[in-house]
């Protein structure tokens with residue numbers, strides 16, 4: 001039984017379709033990330049679930065009951081914003097208790113709830129401070145505590161960590177995930193940061209221009225992308241995409257005489273290769289060569305940009321450790337056939353038939 005369901009939600013701002021027929025289910029206790037580039041509709045979707053925006057059509061259900069016409073407070077959910085939205089003139093204690101007071105809850109429970117939440121969020125020594133006397137991470141904890149104290153099981157978060165530095169963001173990711181699991185919260189979490197989504201979420205809803213591009217586990221988004229959009233949005237660097245040339249019934253890399261896909265009758269397909277799946281080998285032993293354009297040392301590995309004859313876009317190769325290659329140097333390339341993805345060039349959708357057309361029984365090297 002799903003905890004939250006969206007049924008064919010549409011929302012436009014004038015001519016702009018922000019949400020285009022969105023449907024999905026979230027199971028109780030799941031952590032869902034809404035991920036996608038700027039302007040794809042993440043915040044609009046979250047605000048529509050919260051009841052802060054109303055959908056043009058479609059319906060929203062919490063635990064099978066239709067909440068589409070309910071106000072935000074009637075929906076009984078918690079929300080954490082990027083800006084934290086703390087009251088600057090209230091100390092931490094008053095900020096935490098604000099929601100309970102506003103809803104007119106029984107005051108006799110306040111002390112116990114405050115104790116429980118301030119302990120959980122490690123805010124006990126800070127209860128008398130004003131928000132301006134707190135660090136960014138501490139303010140974030142208060143915002144989180146305010147969401148938790150309400151005891152709502154559905155929690156919505158809109159880019160809650162984007163004001164924090166990289167190190168603090170990483171530790172807060174772990175804290176949020178731990179609290180969500182401990183309290184059994186069902187979480188819908190907006191982010192444009194794929195690392196955040198991949199490391200925190202059970203499932204990711206990847207949005208592209210108001211539509212769901214792929215709704216899947218982090219593992220599947222990376223290893224089993226259903227489109228070029230997903231393949232290039234998830235993973236750093238983005239997957240290399242090389243349009244193939246059709247000659248007769250076979251499909252070739254430009255300038256290559258050996259086909260990549262044999263006896264395949266679709267017109268335009270593209271080869272997708274992750275940078276880490278390509279090996280640099282000696283030119284003498286390679287059937288495909290490229291020229292080094294630049295290298296970028298990243299610490300654990302080095303990204304090598306290579307020019308491949310017939311392609312305007314450089315091919316990126318990721319090699320472990322620090323490797324130096326001279327600009328203009330020739331390198332040999334190879335990869336395993338199992339590392340190849342194929343997509344229809346026209347609409348970017350995955351072309352599984354082409355994978356079957358080229359996959360041999362053993363994992364021989366492709367080129």
Ligand SMILES: Nc1ncnc2c1ncn2[C@@H]1O[C@H](COP(=O)(O)OP(=O)(O)OP(=O)(O)O)[C@@H](O)[C@H]1O
Pocket residue numbers: 013016018036037038039040041042043044045192
């Ligand atoms: N109040 C509004 N009035 C008009 N257009 C809006 C409004 N809110 C959002 N939009 C438009 O709807 C589209 C989706 O916006 P939304 O804020 O949901 O995207 P987002 O994915 O959250 O982006 P970001 O990551 O930049 O916050 C955008 O084209 C945006 O300009």
